[in-house]
Structures are given as C-alpha cells and as structure tokens.
Amino acid sequence: MKSLLLVEDDRSLGATLQDRLALEGYRVQWVETKQRALKKLSEGLWDLLILDVGLPDGSGFELAREVKAQSSLPIMFITALGTAENRLEGFEIGAEEFIPKPFHLRELLLRVRHVFEKHPVRRQVSCNGRTIELDSRTIIQPDGQREHPPARDFDLLELLISSAPRVVSRNQIIDTLWGEDKLGNQRTVDNMIVHLRQSLGDADSKFIRAVRGVGYQWGCDS
Amino acid sequence: MKQQRDRIKILLVALWVTFTVTLAVWWLIFGLRQLNLINQSNLEGAVQLHRHYQMLLWEGGILIASLIGGGLALYYYARREQKRHAQVEEFFAAFTHDAKTAMASLRLQAESLKEDLGSKPSPLLDRLLQDTLRLQIQLENSLSLVKLPSGRLLIEPVKLSNLIDSLRFHWPDLTILQKGDGTVPADVRALESVLTNLIQNAVTHGQASEVVITVSRRGSDRLKVHVEDNGCGFQGDFSQLGKLFVRHARGSGSGVGLYISRQLTRRMNAKLNFARGPAGGFVAELDFPGEAEMMSVAEREEVII
Numbered sequence: 001m002k003s004l005l006l007v008e009d010d011r012s013l014g015a016t017l018q019d020r021l022a023l024e025g026y027r028v029q030w031v032e033t034k035q036r037a038l039k040k041l042s043e044g045l046w047d048l049l050i051l052d053v054g055l056p057d058g059s060g061f062e063l064a065r066e067v068k069a070q071s072s073l074p075i076m077f078i079t080a081l082g083t084a085e086n087r088l089e090g091f092e093i094g095a096e097e098f099i100p101k102p103f104h105l106r107e108l109l110l111r112v113r114h115v116f117e118k119h120p121v122r123r124q125v126s127c128n129g130r131t132i133e134l135d136s137r138t139i140i141q142p143d144g145q146r147e148h149p150p151a152r153d154f155d156l157l158e159l160l161i162s163s164a165p166r167v168v169s170r171n172q173i174i175d176t177l178w179g180e181d182k183l184g185n186q187r188t189v190d191n192m193i194v195h196l197r198q199s200l201g202d203a204d205s206k207f208i209r210a211v212r213g214v215g216y217q218w219g220c221d222s
Numbered sequence: 223m224k225q226q227r228d229r230i231k232i233l234l235v236a237l238w239v240t241f242t243v244t245l246a247v248w249w250l251i252f253g254l255r256q257l258n259l260i261n262q263s264n265l266e267g268a269v270q271l272h273r274h275y276q277m278l279l280w281e282g283g284i285l286i287a288s289l290i291g292g293g294l295a296l297y298y299y300a301r302r303e304q305k306r307h308a309q310v311e312e313f314f315a316a317f318t319h320d321a322k323t324a325m326a327s328l329r330l331q332a333e334s335l336k337e338d339l340g341s342k343p344s345p346l347l348d349r350l351l352q353d354t355l356r357l358q359i360q361l362e363n364s365l366s367l368v369k370l371p372s373g374r375l376l377i378e379p380v381k382l383s384n385l386i387d388s389l390r391f392h393w394p395d396l397t398i399l400q401k402g403d404g405t406v407p408a409d410v411r412a413l414e415s416v417l418t419n420l421i422q423n424a425v426t427h428g429q430a431s432e433v434v435i436t437v438s439r440r441g442s443d444r445l446k447v448h449v450e451d452n453g454c455g456f457q458g459d460f461s462q463l464g465k466l467f468v469r470h471a472r473g474s475g476s477g478v479g480l481y482i483s484r485q486l487t488r489r490m491n492a493k494l495n496f497a498r499g500p501a502g503g504f505v506a507e508l509d510f511p512g513e514a515e516m517m518s519v520a521e522r523e524e525v526i527i
Contacts, residue, residue: 013327020334054319080322081315082411083369084376100411102326102358104391105333 001137002047002116003162006030007037007063008078009056017050017108024109027155034058038066045162046073048115053079053086064093074119076111078103125161127207127220130200134158139199149199152177153192160208164218167211228304235300239293246289250282314368321361329354348395355392359422359479362415366482375409375489382406382437382447389417396425402437404445406510412486416494419479420449420506428453428504440509447508455502463496 004021008014009032018030031037034055041049049067053060064075074096079086082100090098096115099108125132131140137154139147149157155177160168170186178184193208193216200207209219254275261271329351336347366373383403390398398421406413417435424430430453440446462468464484467477480496483506487494493509 010323010327013323013330016327016330016334020330078326080319080326084374084409084411087411088376101322102329102354105330105337107388107391 001025001027001135001158003027003045004029004048004050004112005037005040005046006050007034007055007060008032008050008052009054010052020105020109021112024112026112032056034060034063037063041067041073047119048112049073049075050112051075051077053077053081053090061089061093064090064095068094074115076115078108125220132157132161134161141201147199149196153195153199156189156192157196160216160218164220167214167217169215173215231300231304232297235293235297239290239297243286243289243293246282246286250278250286253278253282314365318361318365322358325354325358325361355422356426359418363419363478363482366415366486367478370482370485375412375486377407377409377490379405380408380410380413382435385410385414385417386435389414389421392418393421393425396421396430397432399432399434400437401434404437404439406445406447406492408490408492408510409486412490416483416486416508417449419483421451423479424449424451424453424504428455430503443511445510447510449506449508450499451503452501453503455498455504456496460496460498464494 002025004026006014006017006021006028008017008030011032014030014032018028021028029040031040032055034057037049037051040046049064051060051064055063060077060079064077067073067075075094076097076099077090077095078099078101079090080101087098096118097111099111125134130142132138133140137148137151139149141147148154156173159173159176170189173189174184174186193210197203197205197208202208205219207218207220209217211217257271257275257278261268261275264271332347332350332354336344336351339347381403382405383400386398386400421433424433428451430451432452434448434450436446436448436450438446438448456463464480465477466481469477484494487508491511495507495509497505497507499505
C-alpha cells in the first residue's frame with residue numbers, strides 16, 4: 001500500500017481528499033500545518049507528499065525545499081496560487097505536479113497515479129533470510145513460502161519498519177492504526193505483536209524488540 | 223520585480239523634488255546676486271532695488287517652500303498609494319485562496335457523492351458541478367481582468383492534447399473531439415483560460431453538444447487551433463466580439479470572457495479570430511507562432527496506447 005502525506009489547512013478539503021484517496025487504496029495521513037508535516041515526515045516512510053502552498057505556519061514551498069534537500073520524495077502541489085511566478089517556483093523546487101484549485105477529483109487521482117508510474121516504488125525489507133514485501137503485504141519465508149498476515153497486523157509491521165530505529169509507543173500505534181475511533185487498546189497491540197512474531201518466526205524477539213515501558217522497535221539492521 | 227518598480231517610482235519622486243528645489247534655490251541665489259550687482263552700480267535706485275530684493279527673497283522662499291511641500295505631499299501620496307495597492311493585492315490573494323479552496327472542496331464533495339451513486343443519474347449533482355464551473359470561470363476571468371496589465375506569463379512548450387484532456391473533466395456530457403496535435407509556446411494557465419472560455423461559451427450560449435478542436439500547421443512555422451461547435455452560433459456583429467464589456471443581448475454574458483481570451487492570446491504572441499462555422503456553429507481560430515511541433519493523429523493514438 002502506498003503512503004501519502006497530505007498537507008492541507010482547509011479542513012473540509014483535507015477530510016474529503018483523505019477519504020477519497022483512502023478509497024483508492026492509498027494509506028493517507030492528513031496534517032494541517034507545516035510543523036506537523038515535518039514531524040510526520042521524520043516518523044515514517046512516504047511515497048508521495050501532496051502539499052498545499054498556503055499553510056498557517058509557513059509556506060508549502062519552504063517545506064518542499066526542506067524535504068527535497070534531504071530526500072527524493074515526489075511532491076505534488078495543490079494550490080490556489082496559480083500565477084506564473086508560483087508555478088515556476090514549484091517546478092524549480094522539483095515538484096512533480098502543480099495542480100491549481102479548484103481541481104476535479106478524477107484529475108487529481110489520475111495525476112497521483114501518473115506520479116507513481118513515473119516513480120515506481122517497490123519497497124521490500126530483507127531481514128535474516130526473510131523478505132517483507134511492503135507493497136504486496138507479504139512475508140516470504142526462507143523456504144520461499146509466502147505468508148499474508150492480517151491487514152491490521154501488516155499495518156503495524158509497516159509502521160515499525162518505517163519508524164526504525166525509533167521506538168514506537170503503544171499509544172502511537174493505537175493512534176495510527178485506529179485513528180480517532182480508539183477501538184484498539186494496549187492488550188490488542190501486544191497480541192498483534194505476538195502474531196507478527198509468529199509470522200516472522202521471531203521466537204527470540206530479534207526482529208521486533210520490546211522496549212520496556214515505551215513500546216516496540218524494529219530491530220533488524222540489514 | 224514589483225518591489226523594484228515601487229522603489230523606482232519613489233526614487234523618481236525624490237529626484238523630481240531634488241531637481242526642482244535645487245533649480246529654484248539656484249535661481250533665487252542668482253537673482254539676489256544680480257540685484258546686489260545692480261545695486262552696487264546704481265545708488266540712485268537703491269531703495270527700489272532693495273524692495274525688489276526683499277520681494278524676490280520672499281517670493282523665492284515661498285516658491286521653494288511650496289516645492290518642498292508639494293514634493294513631500296507627492297512622496298506621501300505615492301507611498302500611501304503603494305501601501306493601499308499592496309493591501310488590495312493582499313486582499314485579492316487571500317480572497318482568491320479562500321474562494322478557490324472552498325470551491326475545490328465543494329466540487330470534490332459533489333464529485334464524491336456522484337461517484338458513490340455510481341451509474342445512477344443525478345441531475346442535481348450535475349447542475350451543482352456545472353455551477354461550480356461557472357463560478358470558477360467567473361472568478362478566474364475577474365482575476366485575469368485585474369491582472370491583465372501586470373500579470374506575468376510563463377511561456378513554455380504546451381502539448382495541446384494534455385491540456386484538452388484535462389479540460390474534458392469540466393464538461394463530462396460534452397463531446398470534445400480532437401483532430402491532430404501539436405506543441406505551442408504558451409502559458410499553460412492562460413491557454414487553459416482561453417479554451418475554457420471558448421468551450422463554456424459554446425455550451426452556455428450556443429447550446430452545443432459537441433466541440434471539435436482541429437490542430438493543423440499553417441505555413442512552415444505556425445500552428446492553427448480551430449475550435450468549432452455544433453451550437454446555434456452567434457447572431458450579432460462579429461467585429462464587436464472580444465471588446466470589453468460589450469454585451470450583444472440580454473443574458474449574453476458579461477462581455478469579459480472573449481476579451482480576456484483575446485488579450486491573453488495576444489500576450490502569448492498569438493492571434494484569436496472569430497467566425498461563423500459552415501454548419502452555423504461558432505468558430506474560434508487561434509494562430510500560434512514559433513516552433514510548433516506537429517504530430518499526426520496516428521502518432522497521437524500511438525502515444526495514448
């Protein structure tokens with residue numbers, strides 16, 4: 001599942017976009033400010049950054065420059081500022097797309113797909129003879145056997161991998177996996193970790209380390 | 223760029239004040255010296271010359287004071303005008319941002335509802351979406367009208383098929399046929415605005431159900447974009463089309479769309495002409511200069527595949 005970070009300060013637009021992109025099968029995190037975007041960017045692996053230019057605590061261009069200085073993450077601007085100067089600045093930063101508001105839903109989805117076609121991401125992690133394919137959500141055992149853990153378990157695994165080497169707290173796992181619904185609890189998280197360790201054949205907690213009083217950490221170095 | 227222009231204006235005011243005040247001071251000193259010289263050689267008229275000296279001194283002083291006062295007032299009003307202009311621009315930027323964001327949200331929600339309904343017809347949503355488009359065009363045209371004299375264009379190679387494909391999202395029920403393809407030197411947003419206005423006019427005023435856009439080469443280095451609809455056409459005076467605020471009939475629009483289209487086309491070093499189509503529809507013809515790259519229909523199909 002491809003991960004999108006959406007930075008949009010308009011709540012109505014942000015919520016609608018998040019819902020529609022999620023319906024298209026993307027994992028979407030929506031934040032409203034530049035600071036929160038920077039925090040989210042430091043916390044995980046992202047495949048695309050969809051960015052509004054006018055943010056309450058700074059410019060989307062500034063944020064894009066900071067991101068491009070550190071990574072090659074594709075960036076797509078959605079903005080009401082469509083002047084020649086703005087477009088030029090966006091493309092100079094290295095944006096893949098510059099979509100003026102108001103845009104059509106189908107057009108946006110098409111352009112997102114177009115960016116992914118241009119930047120195919122095949123993400124996989126190898127660890128101690130096992131391969132974890134993040135896109136197909138599969139764990140390939142040393143004997144070639146392919147395992148497909150339950151969706152939420154795999155989301156947790158992806159969260160741990162993308163956050164490594166940072167320790168992810170149980171509360172953060174609950175927030176990320178269940179959002180505002182808060183249906184999950186710490187016991188559920190611990191059970192999911194047990195299932196994941198079983199799927200990974202991780203009897204001695206080598207892959208997923210428990211950090212006492214804090215949470216869990218992806219512990220594979222390769 | 224704009225800040226530089228503002229600085230130049232203030233500098234010109236300062237230069238004008240300095241020049242005129244210096245000139246007046248020089249004239250005054252020169253006049254007083256002349257009077258002194260005459261006074262030294264003409265002792266008989268000394269009293270009268272002294273009166274002239276006093277008069278010149280006072281009048282010169284008042285003139286210089288007036289010049290300085292006028293210059294300062296000019297500087298003050300120029301600064302105030304610049305600040306006011308900046309405030310208006312700031313307001314327009316904030317207004318545009320809010321209006322366009324709200325419109326994007328509205329359109330997205332309407333389109334989401336339509337998608338959720340699937341193939342079920344939803345005339346209410348269709349009308350709502352068409353109204354958001356009308357609102358968008360009116361807003362864009364109003365902003366273009368304000369920015370036409372000073373707004374910069376970013377001329378780059380624009381592939382017509384890409385632009386036309388993105389325009390299709392605006393009118394899902396309208397058949398837009400494209401024959402031929404090419405790349406023109408244009409500002410993508412300006413060209414989009416031109417084509418949007420032409421097609422919207424075909425739909426709104428011509429009641430057209432089909433628009434055919436034909437791209438062909440004219441001579442060795444020009445590209446012609448022929449936009450023809452199957453609507454009822456235009457019954458008025460063609461020479462009046464594209465003139466600002468000229469309305470041809472009640473409810474015939476604000477008279478801004480075609481004016482902006484023509485102005486934007488001119489700023490892209492292209493020409494826009496209107497005519498009556500052979501089948502009675504409306505025809506608009508864009509004539510682009512430069513190294514227009516042509517692609518045949520067959521090539522275009524290959525690209526799509």
